Amino acid sequence: MTSIIRFQNVTKRFGALTVLDNFNFDVRQGEKVTLIGPSGSGKSTVLRILMTLEPFQEGQLELAGIGYHESHGRGDFKASDRHLHKIRSNVGMVFQSFNLFPHMTVLRNIVEAPVAVLKMKREEAESRAVELLRMVGLLDKKDQYPSQLSGGQQQRVAIARALAMRPRVLLFDEPTSALDPQLVGEVLGVIRNLAQEHDLTMLLVTHEMRFAREVSDRVCFFDKGRIVEQGEPDRFFTNPEQPRTREFLSSVLNG
Amino acid sequence: MMYGYEWDTSSALAFALSILPILGIGLLVTLQAAAVGYAIALVLGLVLALLRRSRYKVISWTVACFTEFVRDTPLLVQLFFLYYVLPDFGIVLPAFMTGALALGLQYSAYTSEVYRGGINAIQRGQWEAATALNLTRFQTYRDIVVPQMVPRIVPALGNYLVSMLKETPVLSVVTVLDMLALANMIGERTFDYLVPLSMVGLIFLPMVLICSALIHLVERALPKSGIPLR
Numbered sequence: 395m396t397s398i399i400r401f402q403n404v405t406k407r408f409g410a411l412t413v414l415d416n417f418n419f420d421v422r423q424g425e426k427v428t429l430i431g432p433s434g435s436g437k438s439t440v441l442r443i444l445m446t447l448e449p450f451q452e453g454q455l456e457l458a459g460i461g462y463h464e465s466h467g468r469g470d471f472k473a474s475d476r477h478l479h480k481i482r483s484n485v486g487m488v489f490q491s492f493n494l495f496p497h498m499t500v501l502r503n504i505v506e507a508p509v510a511v512l513k514m515k516r517e518e519a520e521s522r523a524v525e526l527l528r529m530v531g532l533l534d535k536k537d538q539y540p541s542q543l544s545g546g547q548q549q550r551v552a553i554a555r556a557l558a559m560r561p562r563v564l565l566f567d568e569p570t571s572a573l574d575p576q577l578v579g580e581v582l583g584v585i586r587n588l589a590q591e592h593d594l595t596m597l598l599v600t601h602e603m604r605f606a607r608e609v610s611d612r613v614c615f616f617d618k619g620r621i622v623e624q625g626e627p628d629r630f631f632t633n634p635e636q637p638r639t640r641e642f643l644s645s646v647l648n649g
Numbered sequence: 650m651m652y653g654y655e656w657d658t659s660s661a662l663a664f665a666l667s668i669l670p671i672l673g674i675g676l677l678v679t680l681q682a683a684a685v686g687y688a689i690a691l692v693l694g695l696v697l698a699l700l701r702r703s704r705y706k707v708i709s710w711t712v713a714c715f716t717e718f719v720r721d722t723p724l725l726v727q728l729f730f731l732y733y734v735l736p737d738f739g740i741v742l743p744a745f746m747t748g749a750l751a752l753g754l755q756y757s758a759y760t761s762e763v764y765r766g767g768i769n770a771i772q773r774g775q776w777e778a779a780t781a782l783n784l785t786r787f788q789t790y791r792d793i794v795v796p797q798m799v800p801r802i803v804p805a806l807g808n809y810l811v812s813m814l815k816e817t818p819v820l821s822v823v824t825v826l827d828m829l830a831l832a833n834m835i836g837e838r839t840f841d842y843l844v845p846l847s848m849v850g851l852i853f854l855p856m857v858l859i860c861s862a863l864i865h866l867v868e869r870a871l872p873k874s875g876i877p878l879r
Contacts, residue, residue: 445777445780445781446780447777447780447781475785475786479783479785482780482781482783483783485781486781486782487777487778487781489774489777489778489781491774492774493772493774493775493777493778494778495775495778495792495793496797496875496876496877497796497797497872497873497874497875497876498875499875506782506784506792507782507783507784510784510788510792511782511783511784511785511788539874539875540875541875541877552778555782556781556782559782559783
């Protein structure tokens with residue numbers, strides 16, 4: 395199996411703070427990987443670097459065969475806008491705070507990028523958006539504005555919006571952390587269904603341990619910018635090897 | 650007599666009516682100066698606001714200093730500067746253009762802050778979502794930023810239009826023949842300042858009221874569904 399994502403010795407600093415330190419990480423095509431760990435451990439940064447929202451200082455990174463250019467000093471990508479555009483065409487992201495466009499209806503939120511970026515015809519984009527909304531169970535909300543929706547509904551729309559761009563890799567950055575507890579289930583339900591998709595590669599940062607165990611092929615435990623331990627979820631949760639992992643798991647599972 | 654117009658000083662009312670055509674010429678100049686000045690302020694203000702967001706520190710700092718300087722010095726001083734100093738550098742503009750430019754420059758510093766506030770009101774998450782959806786910078790401004798920004802900034806931009814309209818008489822000090830300049834000339838010749846100056850004030854009042862009403866109409870006509878305006 396070839397890797398769709400490959401981090402090689404990537405180092406990411408925010409000023410004096412090193413967030414990722416000589417980081418190596420490979421993900422196979424179609425693999426569902428969960429990243430867990432204490433806050434500030436660098437797991438969200440991995441997603442943000444992949445989405446080109448953050449530059450990095452050292453090392454190499456490849457996604458779907460396309461290399462990212464690291465940057466030095468000034469804090470911006472050295473890559474041209476065209477190259478960044480090419481990278482982003484393979485990857486989509488679902489954010490903790492949904493980030494829907496408030497002035498657009500649910501349908502327009504989903505149609506916007508396929509029309510503007512993929513140059514899809516509006517009717518075609520709309521019919522696909524309707525399909526996606528049916529899949530996330532929100533077809534009846536298509537003409538409403540995000541502010542009229544609950545957090546869980548907004549996040550389901552955001553997932554549909556990301557899928558409309560047909561990414562090969564979909565990143566979830568704590569998709570349920572901003573939700574009221576009773577709304578978490580509906581969003582996890584949608585992600586669970588997505589996890590059945592054979593070809594879609596998923597990276598998920600979450601604090602929902604039971605969910606991580608259920609949907610992922612591999613769990614990675616992050617601490618201080620490194621992967622301390624990783625493995626197949628049943629083994630990982632029942633029999634963690636590292637003391638730091640055991641400590642973290644007992645604090646989140648019993649806490 | 651001026652420009653072949655006669656005036657009738659037999660009564661205050663007759664005097665006022667007889668100088669109306671002359672003041673009308675000045676009104677036209679006033680409106681033109683405000684229109685040109687405002688156009689400059691709207692466009693240049695936007696350019697300044699965008700440059701201020703440049704990732705290059707040299708550009709953003711230069712623009713910040715320029716804006717602050719223009720905002721913090723009096724319009725009259727800038728006007729004199731443009732009118733008397735620019736010719737020393739070989740730039741000779743007609744009085745009207747100098748006046749409109751001075752108004753435009755001063756107000757572009759104000760409007761750039763309005764634009765900047767409007768752009769900053771878009772949360773970072775929306776920029777990130779636009780990046781994640783692979784929208785270009787231009788598409789992001791066109792489809793995400795501008796539609797949300799415009800309804801938020803129209804009231805403030807409208808205020809500056811009204812304010813600029815009321816400041817146009819300043820141009821009379823650099824020989825622009827606006828309403829105030831003409832009223833002054835009439836006063837000099839008839840030794841009656843009360844009537845012509847009152848007329849200028851009386852013409853401004855409905856003009857500003859109409860202008861405010863138009864801005865209000867624009868505000869109401871803008872689409873703003875879903876946008877949190879406060």
